[in-house]
Amino acid sequence: MTILNRRGLMAGALALGAVPNAVRAADRATIDARVDSALALLFAQRPGSEELFRRAKGVLVMPDVRKAGLFVGGAYGEGALIVEGVKVAYYSVAAASFGLQLGAQITRQAIFFLTEEALREFRLADGWDLSAGAEITGEGDGFDLSASTALSNRPIVSVTFGQDGAMLSAALEGAKYSPISR
Template identity: 45%
Template sequence: MKPMSRRALLGGVAATTLALAACGNGVGSEGAAKLDARVDAALNYLDVNFPGTRDLQQKSVGMLVMPLITEAGFGFGGSYGRGALRVNGITVDYYSAAQASFGLQVGAQQYAHVLYFMTEEALAEFRASSGWAAGADVEYAVNDRGANLSAETTTALSPVIAVVFGQAGLLAGASVEGTKYSRIIP
């Protein structure tokens, strides 16, 4: 069997990402008002189902709320979604999130996530970048006790905390690591 070239791999990843971007995930054409309504609904869901996130929200200097991420894969995979950056409860920018992957994966899922920026420096770095990629510097607050969300002391001191929630589908393991966020105009 002939090994896959780097060009073929990148072409497959790009095609998968474009296909996901073209999927109607309910956000695209309705503009900013529709996106803000979805962000409000996602934050309300967190408040009701994970009351521990209220403390994160109050302590954060900004939040990137991605109310719907669609992820699919069959060998090549990717995810795409749109959301809003809120500072002091007000939307200041809109962002897209895209991720590409390759490996043993089959299925699709949808989920939501929020990035809590806990320091002014982390928020400023995110806003100044032309495309910010989530990496190892993002800490996760995990849902380990039913409806209670835990953020340990070390997590609470991290510059960026991620909360992934609302997973539905047949592809296991949602993560924001390796996701690239880019500013958009809805």
């Protein structure tokens, strides 16, 4: 292993180690406040998101997902599942990745479960990953969330919004969502 590769591996490991510690200490009240703030931002930034929220059987809001990477990367965040307007459970998302990546970023994510079956499968899973069955939209893609026919046939819609920072290769591919106690 060359010195450059070792340094990259070490820097990535340090970044990965620092990500969870910055977020993990959040208590229930802190998560609730962040979720409410993230929803307000989503509704302000993404046309149709309020309508999608009302239609959804449940919405997982991850208001503060922190990503960092230098060849080796990681991401971590905590949020809440909202069903019928009530925060019913708390979840974390964690991801690790290898390859060309550089930077740090904070992002927000809302996952809309549009069918009872999709919501039930998510809640019963012991760790869940965002699968190919979900429609994924990002910031700046111009998607109107209420008017899209691509969304009408999907049981799950994931929306990324409110990104701060810059990251080359910032996808949350392979991310695992797990229930947490708060």
